[in-house]
Amino acid sequence: MGNLATASDRPAPARSARSDSGALVYLDHAATTPMLPEALQAMTEELAQTGNPSSLHNAGRRARRVVEESREQIAQAFGARPSEVVFTSGGTEADNLAVKGLYWARQTDGSAGHSSGLATAPPSERLIRRRVLATAIEHHAVLDCARWLGEHEGAWVEWLPVDSLGRLSPAVLRAAIERDPATVALVSVMWANNEVGVVQPIADLAEVAREHGVPFHSDAVQAAGQLPVNLAASGATALTITAHKMGGPVGVGALLLVRGEDPVPVLHGGGQERDVRSGTLDTAAIRAFAVAVEQATAHRTEQSARIALLRDDLIAQVRAAVPDVGLNGPEPGEGRLPGNAHFSFPGCEGDALLMLLDAKGIACSTGSACTAGVAQPSHVLLAMGADQATARGSLRFSLGRTSSQADVDALGSVLGEVVDRARRAGR
Numbered sequence: 008m009g010n011l012a013t014a015s016d017r018p019a020p021a022r023s024a025r026s027d028s029g030a031l032v033y034l035d036h037a038a039t040t041p042m043l044p045e046a047l048q049a050m051t052e053e054l055a056q057t058g059n060p061s062s063l064h065n066a067g068r069r070a071r072r073v074v075e076e077s078r079e080q081i082a083q084a085f086g087a088r089p090s091e092v093v094f095t096s097g098g099t100e101a102d103n104l105a106v107k108g109l110y111w112a113r114q115t116d117g118s119a120g121h122s123s124g125l126a127t128a129p130p131s132e133r134l135i136r137r138r139v140l141a142t143a144i145e146h147h148a149v150l151d152c153a154r155w156l157g158e159h160e161g162a163w164v165e166w167l168p169v170d171s172l173g174r175l176s177p178a179v180l181r182a183a184i185e186r187d188p189a190t191v192a193l194v195s196v197m198w199a200n201n202e203v204g205v206v207q208p209i210a211d212l213a214e215v216a217r218e219h220g221v222p223f224h225s226d227a228v229q230a231a232g233q234l235p236v237n238l239a240a241s242g243a244t245a246l247t248i249t250a251h252k253m254g255g256p257v258g259v260g261a262l263l264l265v266r267g268e269d270p271v272p273v274l275h276g277g278g279q280e281r282d283v284r285s286g287t288l289d290t291a292a293i294r295a296f297a298v299a300v301e302q303a304t305a306h307r308t309e310q311s312a313r314i315a316l317l318r319d320d321l322i323a324q325v326r327a328a329v330p331d332v333g334l335n336g337p338e339p340g341e342g343r344l345p346g347n348a349h350f351s352f353p354g355c356e357g358d359a360l361l362m363l364l365d366a367k368g369i370a371c372s373t374g375s376a377c378t379a380g381v382a383q384p385s386h387v388l389l390a391m392g393a394d395q396a397t398a399r400g401s402l403r404f405s406l407g408r409t410s411s412q413a414d415v416d417a418l419g420s421v422l423g424e425v426v427d428r429a430r431r432a433g434r
Contacts, residue, residue, distance in 0.1 A: 108270020204347025
């Protein structure tokens with residue numbers, strides 16, 4: 008990363024992108040986005056109430072009513088039945104429940120059922136559905152989950168290759184399944200990538216899996232707030248969503264799970280949520296989640312269009328400031344998330360750029376916030392064919408509801424200077 012603080016390297020005076028009020032220029036909405044006022048109000052009101060939604064007394068029944076009404080709102084927004092909304096603590100837990108739970112459930116022929124437990128299933132009922140198929144650009148909540156199954160549960164993990172833009176072809180998935188369909192436990196392909204913003208043809212991919220009777224899971228965390236995500240229309244078995252990417256609170260999410268699919272639980276306890284996710288439900292967070300989903304869905308079309316225009320201008324300003332910059336992922340259009348812009352800066356380290364921009368009041372990311380602080384090249388870019396230097400020298404700028412033209416202009420006004428400084432520091 009080099010010495011970023013030498014006197015000879017420090018511009019004088021240092022220009023800052025902060026406003027006169029010192030406000031932060033926040034360009035990291037893919038990591039988390041500010042809570043909607045309506046969601047914050049709903050959560051605050053509910054926090055003042057008492058009642059466990061599993062209790063039978065009046066306070067408990069009131070809390071249960073809030074949970075079930077919220078479940079109905081979320082189901083309606085994402086093309087699911089209320090009974091297909093399984094609340095979790097967030098996207099990571101939902102991914103784990105889908106990938107681990109569906110894998111374990113597929114290790115019996117179905118007659119034993121998940122309630123019997125894998126340890127008691129007789130050998131005659133054990134199958135060899137050990138193959139887990141996932142793209143090499145998945146979020147670590149899926150990547151590491153699949154790797155754990157391979158290391159501890161005998162899974163045969165196969166990473167599906169993507170093209171240079173990060174896209175998975177249905178033909179590639181079909182070929183992988185058809186090599187030995189009887190051995191495939193499940194397929195997991197994220198709806199939209201959290202780093203480079205590429206949108207996958209989920210309905211086409213799910214159809215390939217369905218033709219062979221294979222469960223299909225998609226991490227839709229990034230897509231849910233920006234694109235029309237619909238469980239029924241997608242043909243997926245399970246979709247992961249989380250509140251804090253849509254203006255809700257951190258710490259609550261859901262697995263949208265088709266009825267008839269019963270993953271083996273990751274958590275055991277009181278049997279809440281269809282007996283696949285035990286634990287006392289967070290009524291206040293769930294209510295705020297539902298309000299955020301309702302608001303995000305109602306305004307998604309106009310917000311996504313507005314954000315896409317800002318994103319396009321951001322790309323133009325970055326290219327003007329740094330002519331040799333490389334845009335990763337598809338060009339703007341239907342194949343890319345409206346709020347995503349991901350670049351590689353030749354001759355720079357991504358973490359150096361991040362810290363220099365942060366010093367000027369601009370918040371962005373080198374990739375997934377879940378791996379922040381880990382000095383390693385982006386596995387997403389490596390899977391797309393980038394070399395190590397390109398994968399290390401990248402930044403993600405992501406926009407959301409609170410983003411403005413002033414934010415984009417602030418980045419454009421200082422980026423050229425920041426890149427020059429990072430390049431000098433890295434020599």
